[in-house]
């Protein structure tokens with residue numbers, strides 16, 4: 001058995017690490033110069049940035065376990081905060097330091113900016129979801145579910161910011177079931193499951209670079225700047241045509257993002273329907289606006305939401321990673337910001353920070369990173385392809401493949417591990 005993994009993002013590297021741990025020969029092909037895919041470190045003017053600020057949750061067990069397995073130190077690599085949602089001057093919810101589910105119930109009861117009636121409605125909703133084990137008989141939009149449970153003012157203060165950041169999809173389209181899956185695992189488990197983990201190291205260093213070193217130590221290979229141009233199924237193998245030459249493998253895990261996976265699969269007759277399904281998955285953008293202020297500038301919290309602004313969440317990279325004065329503004333999902341030039345968007349975010357927080361300093365530089373196909377749009381009743389394909393020795397990994405989670409690092413990692421286990425026979 002020898003395996004090729006196409007794509008050195010979190011899904012591909014999770015698959016390769018799991019295989020390498022069992023001493024199965026594995027070769028990773030990554031088209032970019034660096035590993036990480038949609039979660040990667042980026043340099044700008046000698047400053048280390050990420051392509052987008054990522055948040056992990058305490059319940060992301062598979063990702064955290066693999067980071068630790070490949071040499072990470074979860075305590076040092078992350079700033080761990082109890083679940084808190086702060087919309088500047090409007091709303092604040094902080095999980096209490098109590099065992100679950102009291103941490104959340106008390107958090108809701110003591111939240112600032114909510115009427116008494118809204119607090120009760122939030123608790124009733126959580127209790128109703130708990131009773132139904134966070135399972136709907138039929139998927140619907142998150143907005144429809146929240147209306148059914150009379151969430152009123154909670155919709156814009158609590159659920160909309162939560163849904164946009166978790167699913168990267170507007171409430172009116174978002175899958176209520178996937179939102180409930182995230183709530184089940186993060187809010188209904190132990191208190192630690194709901195913790196927010198903000199990386200202190202860049203996203204390539206956090207797992208992909210460590211995974212590559214681990215894979216090599218266990219006898220595997222990782223090729224960067226090595227695009228896979230074609231897959232050619234043979235009677236007893238798959239040929240992988242890459243920038244470094246053509247190789248034969250017993251199995252291939254295709255862990256490229258949807259557009260690239262569809263391009264690779266489309267020319268193979270058995271894959272034409274699957275390729276079409278992958279290519280037509282709806283996508284959503286995420287924009288990150290980095291503003292480098294003078295080093296003395298800091299936010300009141302490491303992470304802060306803005307209400308009724310284009311900027312949805314602000315991250316203080318000084319408090320997170322010692323990059324003083326560097327603020328990252330995150331704008332998830334589709335919106336009017338897509339009509340602005342990067343210059344106009346940076347100007348707008350600077351103005352919002354001035355108006356909302358009184359920070360009048362002028363940024364020394366700005367950098368906008370627009371990930372136009374950041375994630376699939378996690379819509380209600382969306383049919384996602386499974387990891388199995390018409391050929392038994394070609395499997396699909398990636399955040400977009402069918403699973404409980406929206407497009408997240410954990411969803412990507414779980415999909416990679418699933419493929420590896422299928423191949424090693426641990427999964428029936």
Ligand SMILES: Cc1cc2nc3c(=O)[nH]c(=O)nc-3n(C[C@H](O)[C@H](O)[C@H](O)COP(=O)(O)OP(=O)(O)OC[C@H]3O[C@@H](n4cnc5c(N)ncnc54)[C@H](O)[C@@H]3O)c2cc1C
Nearest residue numbers: 007009010011031037038052054055228260398399408409
């Ligand atoms: C801005 C932004 C913010 C996000 N925020 C969060 C967050 O807060 N929390 C969270 O959990 N998730 C977040 N996500 C989602 C998360 O980043 C993705 O779900 C995850 O990185 C997807 O990993 P993947 O391995 O499935 O795909 P990818 O990361 O896209 O990896 C695919 C890899 O395949 C390579 N490739 C493609 N074609 C070929 C080819 N022909 N040959 C060789 N290699 C190829 C690509 O270069 C890429 O490296 C965010 C995403 C973005 C973009």
